[in-house]
Amino acid sequence: MKFFKVPEPTIMRLSLYSRILEQMEERGIPIISSVELGDAVGINSGVVRKDLSMFGEFGVRGVGYNVRELRDNIRKLLGQDRNWPVIIVGAGHLGSSLAAYPGFTQRGFNIEAIVDSDPALAGTTIQGHPVIDWAGAEQLIKEQGVRMAILAVPPDAVQSVAQRMIDLGIEAILNFSPIILKVPAAKAQVQNVDLTVFFDLMRFTSNLNEQEGLRPQSSSLRGLAVR
Numbered sequence: 001m002k003f004f005k006v007p008e009p010t011i012m013r014l015s016l017y018s019r020i021l022e023q024m025e026e027r028g029i030p031i032i033s034s035v036e037l038g039d040a041v042g043i044n045s046g047v048v049r050k051d052l053s054m055f056g057e058f059g060v061r062g063v064g065y066n067v068r069e070l071r072d073n074i075r076k077l078l079g080q081d082r083n084w085p086v087i088i089v090g091a092g093h094l095g096s097s098l099a100a101y102p103g104f105t106q107r108g109f110n111i112e113a114i115v116d117s118d119p120a121l122a123g124t125t126i127q128g129h130p131v132i133d134w135a136g137a138e139q140l141i142k143e144q145g146v147r148m149a150i151l152a153v154p155p156d157a158v159q160s161v162a163q164r165m166i167d168l169g170i171e172a173i174l175n176f177s178p179i180i181l182k183v184p185a186a187k188a189q190v191q192n193v194d195l196t197v198f199f200d201l202m203r204f205t206s207n208l209n210e211q212e213g214l215r216p217q218s219s220s221l222r223g224l225a226v227r
């Protein structure tokens with residue numbers, strides 16, 4: 001299928017386009033050009049056109065893209081037109097904060113529950129989300145058809161937790177622990193999130209600019225634009 005060949009940076013930019021298009025729609029803007037969309041995201045209009053051309057003939061040359069139509073198409077491509085059940089593992093500092101964030105639900109990711117091995121936590125709720133034990137997790141994953149998990153457990157537990165989740169049928173893992181998980185790609189996809197990497201990136205750039213007497217530059221999207 002064509003979608004298997006879509007590069008990751010393109011998919012990440014589609015997510016950004018969808019947000020911009022939502023904002024445009026809220027402001028009642030019916031048409032947007034690739035230049036305007038590129039400017040809003042901070043990338044070249046050529047990249048926008050190339051990204052969108054991978055999925056069909058959106059837009060009219062010299063006119064632009066119909067905001068609602070493009071937003072609907074991107075929503076379908078990204079699966080944003082339906083809700084995805086998600087389970088969090090680890091009801092500690094990070095897991096609790098993530099569970100409390102309403103933005104996930106707004107974007108169609110429903111936090112069904114938080115799994116924690118601490119018996120003192122199981123049976124409690126965090127912002128209305130139940131904290132459950134592993135037996136409860138097994139049942140919930142099967143009953144709700146959960147395919148995505150967020151791991152917010154200590155580094156020494158994360159590899160075995162990931163394996164346990166995969167054994168229960170989880171296909172996609174968002175890993176917050178500072179460990180690069182070893183998971184067969186055929187079993188599950190893994191995305192690692194480590195904020196210190198971004199701090200290092202900023203520190204490196206500031207360091208370099210200081211040495212070269214340059215002013216700090218900032219563009220969180222530069223990486224996406226050049227990859």
Ligand SMILES: NC(=O)c1ccc[n+]([C@@H]2O[C@H](COP(=O)([O-])OP(=O)(O)OC[C@H]3O[C@@H](n4cnc5c(N)ncnc54)[C@H](O)[C@@H]3O)[C@@H](O)[C@H]2O)c1
Binds near residue numbers: 089091116154175196
């Ligand atoms: N990616 C980032 O930028 C970032 C930022 C902060 C923390 N972290 C990482 O997130 C993880 C969690 O950090 P925290 O501060 O919330 O830790 P924490 O100690 O507050 O919480 C960890 C929770 O995991 C639970 N747990 C441990 N083993 C478990 C298992 N086998 N099954 C189920 N639950 C289990 C514990 O009972 C605890 O409630 C750590 O790996 C930390 O390094 C990453």
